[in-house]
Amino acid sequence: MTAPAMLQTHPRTAPGLARILGDEGLRLFFPLAALHAALWPLLWAVVNGFDLPFATAIPPGLWHAHEMILGSFGAALIGFITTAVPEWTDSRRLRGRALYALAGLWATGRVVGLFGADALAWVAAIADTAWLVALPLYVAAVSWRKRSTRQLGVLFWLGSLAAAGSAANIGMALGDADMARTWLHAAGLVFLGLLGLVLARVTVPVTNLVLDPSEASSPYRPHPGRLNLAPGLVAVAVAGDLAGLSPAVSAYLTIAAGAAFLDRVAEAFVGREILRAEILALAGSSLLAGSGLLLVGAARLGAPFPETPALHLALMGGLGLGVLAVFAIAGLFHTGRTLPVPAAARHAFLMLVAAALLRVLPDLGILPPSPGPPHALAALLWAGAFLLWLKAYWPFLSTPRLGDSDRC
Template sequence: MKPDYLFTAGWRVFFLAAGLWAVISVAIWLMWLIGLVDGGHLGVAPQSWHAHEMIFGYATAAMGGFFLTAVPNWTGAKAAPERFVMLVAGLWLAGRLAVCLAGVLPSAVVAAIDLAFLPVLAAKVLTQLMARPKPQNMMFLLLITLVWISNLLVHLDWMGLTGTGWQGLRGGLLTTCAMIAALGGRVTPAFTRNAMLREGRAERLPVEHPRLDMAGIALAILTAFVVILGLPDAVDGGLAVLAGLVAAARLAGWRGLALPHQPIVWVLHLGYGFLALGFVLWGLAQLGLGDEMAALHVLGIGAVGGMTLAVMSRASLGHSGRALVAPGPVALAYALIPLAVALRWAGSTFPGSFYLPGVIGSGLVWCLAFTLYLTALWPIFFGPRANGNEAAA
């Protein structure tokens, strides 16, 4: 096992970084909750730091690994060289360190460092997409831009220039969910179909409806966009409910129960199911029905956490030349995500005596899930491919 392999592909370093930050950042959050860590050095409210690092720390690392891996496959463009992978990984890490030192560094410096990562990543993605430009792929540049704008809104609030912190956090999460609506909606039925065909099951394959697919993606993007614009809650709430219902309708045709013996397949359906549920719950909360924080964590833990865990583990196995079979610890990690969602949802829905146990329990389950992921895939991140051929993820 040689560290030299770590920067040979974007998926290696970023999927490792995402897993590590998933554990480290939530562990810091939990220690603050129980009084073991003083959050004063962060320079911002610990709750705001936690939300920021889940969205613009963890999720953007997963994005970096995915786009640096998938886009060359889509277009046939040359993969990013090691020096570029090292550069963008360094920018992502610098952002995490700067935000952790926000109580020491000038807020403008923190913003400049943290906002540097996504533009550099987007520039590389653009050059690769131009090798074979397609609207359905170019769209992701818009979504990366919306994530960056959302992060900017948070930093402007931290600098005391605006009151857009909460707006930016919600916008970043919902834009990430829009990416899942598009990407998850692309890979979930495709990977399910491929797995069924490999088993010789050519009947009752997943069914896709192009108009429904377009509506689901458009509604998810529009929901994020109106949140970033700061439009009234009734507008984004109504759009979110529609986005969730359409996502559920799409999911219903993808044969989610066809392969219960293949965790690496059903976890994709699970993540997309949480997307649909989270959109509906959050939309209803915006309309005055239900707790918004509970709904946001269904999206954050279930949809973003679940789907990124699914895709990162699958891509790591596939691109390292291994069989697309989830190792036991990874399969257990998949199964722990719904428990983390349920505990966090209950903590906000039934506040009072259950809030702290629910939040802490959810955080511990989350940390356990990603520790299992890291333990199982650590040798893959640092080691050579199992064979000489690049396997499709």
Template sequence: MQVIDRRKALSIPPIWRLAFRPFFLAGSVYALLAVPLWVAAWTGLWPGLQPTGGWLAWHRHEMLFGFAMAIVAGFLLTAVQTWTGQVAPSGNRLMALALVWLAARLGWLFGLPLALLVPLELLFPLAVALLMAQMLWAVRQKRNYPIVAVLSLMIAADVLVLVGLLQGDDGLQRQGVWAGLWLVAALMALIGGRVIPFFTQRGLGWVEAIKPWVWLDIALLVGTALIAILYAMGLGLQAHPLLGLLFALVGAGHLLRLARWYDKGIWGVALLWSLHLAMLWLVVAAFGLALWHFGLLVNASPALHALSVGSMSGLILAMIARVTLGHTGRPLQPPAGVVAAFVLFNLGTLARVFLAAVWPVAGLWLAALCWTLAFLIYAWRYAPMLVRARVDGHPG
């Protein structure tokens, strides 16, 4: 960077210097508040407040398009600066983007009329997709164009949910949410397929990198995106053996990739095994849904929560724990308590996926407690890093 650019960058308050800072912090705080609030409402302990569309609609939408999209935005709008050499949003632009996200979250929770909520809700993902497209197009970085395509489909899934709310159609809402979940899984397949083997190589000190099987990476991206499209069309809501085969193939593909990345040394590095376990939950989700479509399971909910809690949210927690350290100039050693957060999170996922199927109330409360403690530990340990300047004095 030129000296004048550096001076300008350092004049910005640290929290607004790069997107990972406000969105990792806001997303983690939102996560630790939203889940216990949902369980309290579901069990009748929070009877007064009614979000737009009711509590179930709020929970389904906000865990995906509120919490997860905040982290996705923070990660992508930070990474794209490294990928392209273009200046990412910072300062007032980043503050405005964060305020739009926050306004939509408050609007959903406090029952903002749909006529006002719909444009407010869509403004944030549209802005993120346009910013990504603009920066990638400026350098013609075709390798990352699929990310913009997935973000665009995420907006379409969000529109589907909103149309379902406007029409009072629960089926449309479920189509949009399930499609959105598998679009996030497509991003996980794409970005996780790049960074997890790289992080594993660096973390274990391997001399040679794990060479990707390009055909497998493409197949997983296409297969996962196809699942999302089928859900959006309403074709995944009913059990069908052909869909079961598709889920089984996607699960087998992810399991094969995990086997290629595996080394027993990961169990000594929390920032690695947390990533690998998150991707393993994706395998559990895919095989679970395959069994449901084959008629061997009576309920698809545990498999969907293996995806939304164990895999999507587990990968979020593992990634933000590592990325925050790297982007604030710190050694890649998690602070005290963070390993416990990873353990708690995965115990909570076990409770949500398996225990809640037998003892719903006890399983949900245990899962919510573990989830909340895990994100509370992250927020407690990492908030000081996110709101302060890098320890090495560099911008960012």
């Protein structure tokens, strides 16, 4: 038998699904984050009726906040950091066992949080703290090997998240609801700081690609002084909260951070291309995050509504839309594809925004409550957004890399 015939008879075995998903952080963690973000709120709001079977010392609402911040958004963060940092630093990416070890730690906390099992809270605390600490250590190690200081901002926010998340986990494990609430609130704000940092890095290349698909020029060049304004003011707001400043002072600091996010929205006006889904999603993330922070400040100054809907607008709306936008954009580039995002992603963006508004506006007295169980329609739309993205992108993520050119 000739060599060509032998090659045709014995083709190279295609890699298995586990190997494909373990090839890059986003391939493994973006689907995990989407599934958790879709299913957890449905179980919380629709199936369990805002209760958890084994939650005793810690209120179920805190378990819900814990799972959304460290569960859904946590998986998205692991996938983003383990994908983006190797690209930013031109270093070897984490693959295989390292990624699956992180996934195992993350999943351990999610099993405990699914039932609100106070008796196993220490198990969840140890597992979650392990991956929270591993991320800044990983970035620090890569930066040290590359002798680079460009990732100091990322390192600062990851370290802050590790501190806040670990303190929240300890509070949960000790059954100290006040401690857990304080540090979960801080962790949510830290995620908004990370959002501001990521949007500053992602928006520029995406906008330039939209404006000039040939990549021959860079027509979009935002003012460099604004790049870190939003995350910087979020850091000041978090510090003010933890320092115990008066409600009025912390309110104004939060309003300033919200205004910085809204300032980023103004930079999205780049002509008719602003109507592109990629631009609208990134700008909409800043808009919802900034509006939510403004409303948090207003609530602290005596506005006739609580902070809860305002925080949902910032986190569920702003952070949620930002996460979904990164899923949609990075999911194309890192599988050898390019813009525009598919129609399914555009529909997912709309569903997520609708879910956030249906969750928030009734509590603000702007809309009547939705029919059916409280927040059920919002939970269904939120779940639909992430499941729709997953359905559209799973064929991309579950097939082998097209080559070394699939870089974002």
